Amino acid sequence: MSAFQQPDPRDRPARLTVGVVGAGRVGPALAASLQLAGHRPVAVSGVSDASRRRAAQLLPDVPLVPPAEVLRRAELVLLTVPDDSLPGLVTGLAETGAVRPGQLLVHTSGRYGAKVLDPALRAGGLPLALHPAMTFTGTAVDVQRLAGCPFGVTAPDELRLAAEALVIEMGGEPEWIAEDMRPLYHAALALGANHLVTLVAQSMELLREAGVAAPDRMLGPLLGAALDNALRSGDAALTGPVARGDAGTVAAHVTELRKHAPQAVSGYLAMARATADRALAHGLLKPELAEDLLGVLANGTDGAEGEAR
Template identity: 30%
Template sequence: MRGLSIVGAGHVGSALGRLFHTAGVFDVRGVLARSAASAAQGSAFIGAGTATFDVAALPAADVYMLAVTDDQIVPACATLVASRPLQGAIVFHCSGALSSGALEAARLAGAATASVHPIRSFADPAAVAADFAGTFCGIEGDAAALAVLAPALEAIGGRPVTIDAAAKTVYHAASVFASNYLVTVLDTALRAYQAAGIPADMARELARPLAQESLSNVFRMGPEQALSGPIARGDYTTVQRQQAAVSAWDAEAGALYAALVPPTAALAARKPR
């Protein structure tokens, strides 16, 4: 069994570490964190691995997982490279925004590098570890690294999806559109309902069936068929009137409305007639 040492004992590192350990995919040998307490907590959650806050004391392994924040990936990789030989090892990070190119120092030291990004929230690592099956994981990197990591992810219930490393930032933005910005648009809808005199709790009930049915239709029929409303009908008189009214109510909401008109019109143009 290949040995795994983890750099970063936060939610992602702890959850994946526990999954790999429990499934017997990797022998978790070490857990490195910024403090002894954090390392010990991570090791305890995982159920394996020597806890340390000193990179020199991190046990040697066949595979190294850098589960640190995006701004720490490059320096953490450099520190790891300076601490030990990495010829023949696998080094991967878990960022959705950065490509495996961020691990260039490890690659130059002879390691095979990759990135593995589980597409889900890790706010509750215990819940993730208990219900990881079916989680899509965006992967890219050296073939030698992916030959090991893809089966490892499948063994813990993950669904690896190969992505283009050159488009990694756009890939991550896709998740922002599908999750974060969707919440922003819905917040604007709820506030607009309230501006029309509808109480907040009732506004959520009004928006719920519209939002849920639209989401269901997108994934069932595709966005072209799911699109409805004035732009889909070509009713730009209504669009202009709405944009003016929304802008008068709230300038930022008006700007958001205006920004969404061109891409929605382009989507409507793809709609089969």
């Protein structure tokens, strides 16, 4: 069966009751995808009004209860809380006796592997780290987007098959990440996805400032092509004034950003330096052009404004 196909629930007799601790954007969507595979959501915990609305939309008729009650009712528990809250939550649940022997405990943190669940493991729980490498909206569209979504998976060897099966049932594709590599794995994803959102938002703001009526329509084709080229070709896809060594153009950019968006200058300079380093390393930026460019990047507009005019 392809990872893109949802299994027929009638062909999968070992169905589990599912609980969600933390009804943020991720938990209800994963529980809804497991429901499509034939599992049965039975309990959700959530505090904020937004989390309650998400649970009502994606898991209608599933009761909202305290976290300990979620564990009492469910055989498979999704711990979908913020990274910094996860260790304390796991310790608290284990110390209060909420964890049952044989209970599957799944967290969705990218930062942590399975060891963060050690308190639950000592109580007899079965630990799985299943991190969907996708951004979530908190709406039903997330369930559809899980089709083909890679999951960063870390689990004890004896639970490998269980972890893979759950990911595939959610429509995803398992990618095994070693326990000690989880922080690096998560940093890589944050660098690419989270910072991309910041860059795009800043770019749209600057285009509006420049008088562009529909920045999203202008950026869409450009960014789509840039992303596709980068995924296909890596550093060979680098283009623009930094990769070409156009020091005067870069200086002009910095000057305009200081006037109109000073909060964007440091980010522009940092990304331009990283781009220059990669372009040099891969032979795209000629060494004879790099000196002036790196001087602009080191000093802002000092000594380069004359070239820009």
